[in-house]
Amino acid sequence: MGGAELLQGVSASWDVEVARRKAELLLRRYPELQLLWAANDTMALGALRAVEASGRRPGQDVLLGGIDWTPAALQAVREGRLVTTLGGHFLEGAWALVLLYDHHHGRDFASEGLEWRTSLAPISRAEVDTLQQLLGEGDCAAIDFRAFSKVANPALTHDDFSFRALFAQRRLRFPGPLLESYGFTRPLPSEHHP
C-alpha cells in the first residue's frame, strides 16, 4: 500500500454504536473509502459492523484497524476482519506498580530515569495467537510480574520491561517484528547509571 490520504477524522465518543453510525455515514460520504482507523477497538468493531452492513469486504475492500488489543478485536484480527489492533500500552500500569513495589522495598528507580515512554505494538493476523498465549485469558493473568522486580530478583540490575523480557519470562517463541515495535523507549541513564 502506498501513501494514505486522510479523508476525514470524526469523533465517535469511544462508543461502538456511534462508531458504527458514523462509519456508515462516512461510507456514504466517501464511497471510495479504503481505510478506517479507530482510536480504540470498540469503535473499530463498530465501524467494522458498518463496513460489513454496507456489503463491503473488510480486510479487502476496506482496511480497518484499532487500538487496545481487546479480545474481540484480536479475534477479529484473527478472522481477518480487522487488519490490526495496536496495544501494550496498558502494561504501563503494571510497570508502574513494579517500580512502586521496588521503591517501597528500598529500591529507588531514579537511576532508571524518571521519564517513561511506551510505543504501541501492532498485532497482525500472524501474531495474534502468540500474543494471546503471552497475555493469557483476560487481564494478563498469565504474566508473573514478580520476575521484573529488582527486590524480588536481586540479580536484576536494570529494569527491562520489553517484549523481549516478557516473552522470555513466558518462555515463548519470540515473534521477531514485535521486538522491534514494543518496549519502553527511555533515554539511557548514562549520568545516573553507576
Next chain:
Amino acid sequence: MGRRIPGNRLGRRLLGAIVLFSVAASLVSTAVQLATDYRGEVHALEERLEQLRLSYAQSVAQSLWSLDEAPLRIQLEGMTTLPDIVQAEVDSALGTHYQAGAAPGTDAVVRSIPLYHGPLFLGTLRVSATLEGIHARLRDRVLVILATHAAQTFLIALFVLFVVQRMVTQHLATLAAYTRGLGPAHLDAPLVLRHEAPGPAGGDELDEVCSAINEMRESLRQELGERQRSEAANALLAEAGEVLLSSLEMEKVLPRVASLCVGALADWCVIDLLEDGEMRRVGGAHVDAEKRALLGELQRRYPPGPGSTSPPAHVARQGPPVLVPHVTDEKLRAMVVDEAHFQLARALGIQSLLVVPLVAREHRLGAITFVSATPERYGPAELALARELASRAAIALDNARLYRHAERAIRLREVFLSVAAHELRTPLLPLQLRLQSLLRRGRSGAALEPARLLEEVATAERQTRQMGLLVDPLLDVSQLSAGHALELRRRRVDLSALVAEVLEELRPQVEASGSEVRRELRGPAVGWWDARRLEQVVTGLVRNALKFGEGRPIDVRVTPRDGAVVLVVRDNGIGMPEGERERLFERFGRGVPVRHYGGLGLGLYLTRQLVVAHGGSISVESRPGEGSTFTVELPVDEAPDAVG
C-alpha cells in the same frame, strides 16, 4: 342663561357624527397600522431567519460534517425554541433526515439554507416559521388599538360636546329664549350673549347672529315706534276732526283743538286767525296749568300786530311752515320784540318750534304754532302731522266762513225781497188810488174835465215810469246773476255833456233834496261808451249823493286825464265806516240801515258792474259824518271796432 335645549340635541347629533366618523377613521388607520405592523413583523421574521442562517447554519454544517447527529438534533431543537420557528429540519446529502418541531400549518414561511463544508455540499437546512404568532399578536394589537381609539374618541367627543355646549348650544338656547320672549315690551333690551366683548378680529358666527337679531329688533322697534307715532297721529287727527266738525263756531272749536294738541304734539300751542289782514289769537293752551296765565300775558303784551315779524304772523301772511328743531337763544332773540318778551317765551318753555299756516282754497286763514320745551322735539314727521292738522282745521274754518257767507247772503236776499216789495209797493199805491178814483168817477157818470184827466193820466204815467226805473236794475242784475255779460252799445259820447243832461233831468229831485249841486265839467271828455249805461251810472251816483247828502252841497266833477276820464261825485252827508265800503258795491249791500233809507241796494252794485264792463274802475272814500266821494275812471282809448 336661558332655557336649555332639552338633552343638547345638537351636541348629541354632533357626538354621533364624530363617533361615526371616528369609527371609520379608526378602522382605516388601524388597518393601515396593522398592515404596516404585519409587514414589519414579517420582515422581522425574515431577519430572524437570516440571523438563523448566519448563526446556526455554520454549526449545523459543522455537526453535519462531523456527522454528530445528536448535537445536530439538539441544535435543531434549539432552533424551534426561537419565536415563531416551528420546525427545523435538515436533509443531508447523505440521505439522512433530521427534524425538530411539528409541521407548520398553512401560514408559514420556509427558509432553505444550503450547508457546505468548504466546497462540499452537506445538505439543506430548512427552517419553517409560522405566521400564526404574528397573527395572534396583531389580533391582540387590534384590540389594544381599537380600545385606545375608542377611548380617545370618547374623550374627544366628550370634550367636543363640552365645547359645543359651552360655545354654541347654551348660546343657541339663549337666542331661542330671547327670541321667544321678544315682545313689544322687550324691544328695548338688546340680546347679549356673553359679557366679554368680541376680540379685535371680530366676533364669531354667533355674534353675527346676535347682531342680526339685534338689528332686526332695532328695526322692529323703529317700525313699532313709527306705527305708534302714526297711530297717535291718526288718533289726534281723528279727534281733532271730530272737534272741528262738532260746531261751526270756530271761536269755540279752535281752543279745543289747541288743547288737544297740547300734550300730544306740543307743550303749548296757540292758534291765530288772519282776519282782514289782522292777526287774532283765538286759541291757546299750555300743558302746565300754571303757565296758562303767561300765555294770556304773552297775548296781551305782544299781540302779533301788523308788520309783526313773529313766526306765527309771518307764516300766516305769506310764509311756508317754519320748523325750528332747536330754538337757541340767538334764534329766539330774532323772534322776540324785547328782553321781557324773550324772558316770557323762555318762561313758557320754548326749545323746539313748529308753525304751520292755515290755508284753504289758497286763502290764508291763519297759523297754528306748536311749541315744545324739549329740544329736537320736532322733525319732518311732526311737520307732516301738523300740516295735516292745519289743513283740516283750515277746511273747517273755511267751511264755517262759507257757511256764514251763505247765511248772510240768504239773509240779504230776504231783506232785499221785503225791501223790494216795499219799494215797488210805494209808487204802486198812489197809482192804484188815482186809477180807482178815475174809475169811480167814470162809473158815477160825473163829467171829467179833459184837463184834469190829462193831468191824472200824466201823473200815472210818471208813476209807472218810476216803477220801471225800479224794475230795470232788477232785470239787469238778474241778467248779470244768470251769467250774461252786459251788452254795451258803444258810440262817441261826451261825458261832460251827458252829466249835464242827467243833472237837468234830475232837477226836480235835486230841488226836493235841498242840496246844491256844484258842477265842474271840464270838457270835452269824449270816449267810446254806451251812453244809456253811463247815464245809469251818473244817475245812480247823483241819486245816491242826494239820498245820503243830508241836504248839503254835492260836487260833481268830470276831468279828462291821460287816456281816461275821471268822474267824481262827492257828498258831505252821513258817510260810512271803513268796514262798510267794500260791501257797498256788493249785491243787496248797503252802507246804512234799510229802515232809514229806501232803495233796493242794487244801485251801486250795478254801477260798478257797468263801469267794469267799460274797462273802468270805481272807488269810494268815506268817513262817518264827513260824506263820501265816489270816483269813476273810464278809459277813452277804446278801439272803434270794439263797438258792439
